[in-house]
Amino acid sequence: MKETLKKLVTTCSVSGCEHDIAKLFCDEAKMLGLEVWTDEYHNGYAQLKSVKNKAPHIMISAHGDEVGLVVTGFTPEGFLRIADWSGVDHKVLPGSEVVVKGRKDIPAIIGILPPHLQKGDSKKTIPEKKLYADTGFEGNKIKELVKIGDHVLYKKRFEELKNDRIAACAIDDKIGLTILLETAKKCMKVKLDVMITFVCTSQEEIWAYGARRASWSLKPDLGIAIDVCPAEQYNESGPPDYVPFGKGASIAVGPTAQPKVIKSLKDAASRINLKLIENPFTRGSGTEADEVWGCGLGRPVAILEIPIRYLHQPVEVVDMHSVKECVNILTEFLTFLPEGLEEVFKNAIA
Amino acid sequence: MLLLEKLTNAIGAPGDESEVRKILIDHLAKLDLEAIIDHSGNLFFVKEGKTNKPRIMLDAHMDEVALQVMGYSSDGELRIQQLGGIDDRVLGSKYVLVGSERIKGVIGLPPIHTQERDSIETVYKTKNLVIDIGAKDKEEAEKLAPIGTTVVFDTEFELWENNVVKGKSFDDRAGCWAVAKALVVETECTLIASFTFGEELGMKGAALSARCYEPDLVISLEGTTAGDMPEVPEHQMCCKMWGGPVITFEDKGIIIPKKLRLLLEETAKKNNIPYQYKGTVTGGTNAGAMQFEAGGTQCVVIAAPCRYIHSPVSLATKQDLEQMVELTKAFIQTIDKEGIPS
Numbered sequence: 001m002k003e004t005l006k007k008l009v010t011t012c013s014v015s016g017c018e019h020d021i022a023k024l025f026c027d028e029a030k031m032l033g034l035e036v037w038t039d040e041y042h043n044g045y046a047q048l049k050s051v052k053n054k055a056p057h058i059m060i061s062a063h064g065d066e067v068g069l070v071v072t073g074f075t076p077e078g079f080l081r082i083a084d085w086s087g088v089d090h091k092v093l094p095g096s097e098v099v100v101k102g103r104k105d106i107p108a109i110i111g112i113l114p115p116h117l118q119k120g121d122s123k124k125t126i127p128e129k130k131l132y133a134d135t136g137f138e139g140n141k142i143k144e145l146v147k148i149g150d151h152v153l154y155k156k157r158f159e160e161l162k163n164d165r166i167a168a169c170a171i172d173d174k175i176g177l178t179i180l181l182e183t184a185k186k187c188m189k190v191k192l193d194v195m196i197t198f199v200c201t202s203q204e205e206i207w208a209y210g211a212r213r214a215s216w217s218l219k220p221d222l223g224i225a226i227d228v229c230p231a232e233q234y235n236e237s238g239p240p241d242y243v244p245f246g247k248g249a250s251i252a253v254g255p256t257a258q259p260k261v262i263k264s265l266k267d268a269a270s271r272i273n274l275k276l277i278e279n280p281f282t283r284g285s286g287t288e289a290d291e292v293w294g295c296g297l298g299r300p301v302a303i304l305e306i307p308i309r310y311l312h313q314p315v316e317v318v319d320m321h322s323v324k325e326c327v328n329i330l331t332e333f334l335t336f337l338p339e340g341l342e343e344v345f346k347n348a349i350a
Numbered sequence: 351m352l353l354l355e356k357l358t359n360a361i362g363a364p365g366d367e368s369e370v371r372k373i374l375i376d377h378l379a380k381l382d383l384e385a386i387i388d389h390s391g392n393l394f395f396v397k398e399g400k401t402n403k404p405r406i407m408l409d410a411h412m413d414e415v416a417l418q419v420m421g422y423s424s425d426g427e428l429r430i431q432q433l434g435g436i437d438d439r440v441l442g443s444k445y446v447l448v449g450s451e452r453i454k455g456v457i458g459l460p461p462i463h464t465q466e467r468d469s470i471e472t473v474y475k476t477k478n479l480v481i482d483i484g485a486k487d488k489e490e491a492e493k494l495a496p497i498g499t500t501v502v503f504d505t506e507f508e509l510w511e512n513n514v515v516k517g518k519s520f521d522d523r524a525g526c527w528a529v530a531k532a533l534v535v536e537t538e539c540t541l542i543a544s545f546t547f548g549e550e551l552g553m554k555g556a557a558l559s560a561r562c563y564e565p566d567l568v569i570s571l572e573g574t575t576a577g578d579m580p581e582v583p584e585h586q587m588c589c590k591m592w593g594g595p596v597i598t599f600e601d602k603g604i605i606i607p608k609k610l611r612l613l614l615e616e617t618a619k620k621n622n623i624p625y626q627y628k629g630t631v632t633g634g635t636n637a638g639a640m641q642f643e644a645g646g647t648q649c650v651v652i653a654a655p656c657r658y659i660h661s662p663v664s665l666a667t668k669q670d671l672e673q674m675v676e677l678t679k680a681f682i683q684t685i686d687k688e689g690i691p692s
Contacts, residue, residue, distance in 0.1 A: 161484025
């Protein structure tokens with residue numbers, strides 16, 4: 001599973017440029033024996049047919065895109081001005097290594113002025129408009145290699161910490177894709193009463209338009225999104241009310257999540273002696289499930305989450321035990337779909 | 351550049367420079383030079399010359415800015431303090447290596463999703479940051495990284511296609527590299543290679559080194575702050591990358607004797623080596639401590655311009671580094687011929 005995750009996190013896929021990740025996802029799924037295709041939104045689909053005719057259709061999705069930056073200009077000396085493209089906190093940037101996706105991949109670092117040249121309040125972060133990427137190329141040379149609008153991503157890394165925890169960037173939501181592929185592998189071995197389409201969706205970090213496109217084309221009877229959520233982490237002002245880290249997967253509980261589906265997933269977990277941690281949300285879930293929920297005249301949805309630390313940063317940390325648990329729960333749910341859900345599916349009107 | 355790669359990838363927090371020492375000893379064994387290590391960890395190699403010629407010390411420090419484990423959170427993260435000066439703003443969201451076992455760790459910040467709007471521009475101070483090595487609890491963390499364990503940034507050396515080198519600790523592994531390279535110069539002067547410990551904590555090793563050998567001349571080799579960055583006025587840049595080796599007039603610890611500096615400039619001109627001045631009186635080097643401690647030994651500082659020193663990742667150019675070695679070698683030969691100006 002770690003090998004798959006490594007391949008996924010080291011593939012660049014900033015929001016709007018998901019071709020490579022969709023292709024990788026489809027290639028991996030195809031090797032497992034699933035039927036795959038992509039669409040013009042760079043969504044990647046992988047389908048598992050049911051043994052039954054007219055079986056309920058479940059869309060299980062995770063987003064393939066990741067946060068990144070964009071080149072907004074050049075300084076006369078050849079430094080690149082940058083801005084957030086899809087959810088980067090400017091605080092993490094000074095002293096970071098990045099890759100500029102120009103005519104080729106160009107390594108760069110985000111510079112910071114030496115202390116004796118720093119003006120202003122050192123208790124304040126350096127604002128985004130003052131930040132720049134340094135490729136080491138001079139003045140005009142860099143313009144041959146990079147255009148305004150090219151993307152800048154965190155340098156790809158994959159580091160193993162203690163206790164089966166992994167640090168990397170874009171674990172949000174490559175870990176979701178890993179779960180999709182692992183679940184698909186397990187589901188290949190059983191006779192399914194449902195049809196499943198696994199989708200690697202695009203543009204979640206913007207407005208989840210990829211999931212909107214995918215759900216409108218699939219019109220599934222049920223949508224399950226696999227995403228990450230902020231886990232408890234060190235905080236000098238005391239522990240916040242977030243999902244504990246390293247204690248298993250969580251399930252989002254809130255207005256758009258279907259209670260019967262939530263119950264079925266929790267039942268599936270307890271059948272295999274596991275537990276899903278409830279993670280409440282208000283308004284929207286903040287995941288692509290909201291787009292699936294609003295597809296057509298509405299679709300029932302549920303959201304399974306992996307609590308991770310340092311979300312949207314180059315150093316996201318995930319606990320692989322929680323990931324394995326999530327795969328097992330999802331497989332159990334799909335293999336032994338409870339009777340009561342038929343009613344839920346019926347209510348999903350095209 | 352292979353030696354520089356090894357040296358900058360090595361871990362060497364102040365007082366914990368054994369990896370760097372080992373690389374230098376292994377490398378200089380090729381020159382049949384015997385390593386001398388003093389009680390504090392300074393490393394010396396002496397290449398004897400003629401007794402009537404000046405004794406020249408080539409100096410560089412082995413340590414780099416680092417962090418130190420000073421406690422634990424209840425969840426098993428490591429609380430840290432700085433060893434050497436690091437801007438708090440470069441610490442967040444970085445990969446680090448903990449201890450001599452190189453345990454992988456990260457310094458994470460709160461996610462952008464959970465920050466209060468009014469704290470989004472707040473800088474997290476070192477005392478409020480922790481390292482996550484994946485430990486399950488405090489006990490495990492204590493076992494893996496006892497208090498006092500040193501931590502360095504996890505940054506790998508790379509030579510980019512534009513001949514820019516990227517890595518950590520160019521301050522002062524670039525100097526160590528240059529000393530090792532310059533040591534092969536043909537001269538009748540006695541050369542003392544002095545690789546010191548603990549510069550980042552106040553030139554700790556330099557004092558002992560200079561007192562021990564009392565050289566006639568010290569050439570201090572450094573990686574120094576290049577300030578050729580956006581919105582910096584020309585006169586405040588200190589020095590520029592690609593501008594050649596940097597010659598110091600004065601820093602916070604030393605005024606370079608004028609005749610000596612002019613001789614160094616003369617040497618550069620004669621050998622067609624470009625050079626630039628350190629245009630600001632900032633920072634200090636081993637030279638200051640050595641001049642003071644060895645009762646007025648004459649010192650010069652030659653440095654390679656490096657962008658972003660004291661941060662997780664810095665840049666320098668192959669050309670500047672190589673020219674620093676050339677200038678150092680040429681200067682040794684000038685001194686050999688002309689003696690030390692008085």
